[in-house]
Amino acid sequence: MFTGIITAVGRIAEIEKHAAERRLWIETGDLPLDDAVIGQSIAVDGVCLTVIEFGEAAFAADVSNETASLTTLGDRDVGARVNLEHALAVGDTLGGHLVAGHVDGLGRVHSWSRDGDSWRLVITGDPSLAAYWAPKGSVCVDGISLTVNEIGDDWFGVNIVPHTLAETALGDREAGADVNLEVDLIARYVARQLAYRR
Structure with missing residues (x-):
């Protein structure tokens, strides 16, 4: 779950294309990654993605063909700026509204x-x-x-x-x-x- 309160603006640094998916490498800008772990969710332009790897001030996430076809992540190019938000933790302030990260x-x-x-x-x-x-x-x-x-x-x-x-x-x-x-x-x-x- 997310709140729709953007905590940082990142940038798509690299796109690796595979048969069934795209792997996005996203530079995180001011988004803190100190406590981030593999498998956690980060919303990228409102799409809930799973972190699979970390780089220097960056993370990688896979975008399936289904997600790419139904969201803007299938059309974003390297260099595109994207909105980022960590998943909501129990006790966090709910400043926006409840957001699932599932694009309609x-x-x-x-x-x-x-x-x-x-x-x-x-x-x-x-x-x-x-x-x-x-x-x-x-x-x-x-x-x-x-x-x-x-x-x-x-x-x-x-x-x-x-x-x-x-x-x-x-x-x-x-x-x-x-x-x-x-x-x-x-x-x-x-x-x-x-x-x-x-």
Whole structure:
């Protein structure tokens, strides 16, 4: 589990391609690895990956063909900046919302516009995900916990404050760029229960 509060921005340093997967080497920037162990989870742009090896201020994780095809990690190139977050530990502050690191689908950056000192970001997505978007509810975009401000049939709008823009890789995502979307866990289970009762 994660919180959607990005703790560092890393960079894809190397991509090793194999028949069934890609191995990503990710430079961790300010993400501390002192207590990190093989087998632990780190969210990379909102995708829960398992650490399989460490390098100097870097770690390696395998990305299966399934994950590569359903997330942006299949298209990211060497040099791309990525959002990083350690898994939530018992007793940690839950500053965002509960995030599983299981991407529900891709969204696309539709537009950025100024809103005072902040930015209004509109993202389009599969209409099947729209049932999980609610004004003042939560959504995870490339691993970032964000509050939904407005919704449409296949889009939602969020406000990006200067701190989020400065401390994440979200500003790299220009109009037309794909982003990883994870809907709110509570909304997902409520929708499942309602569907089951019907």
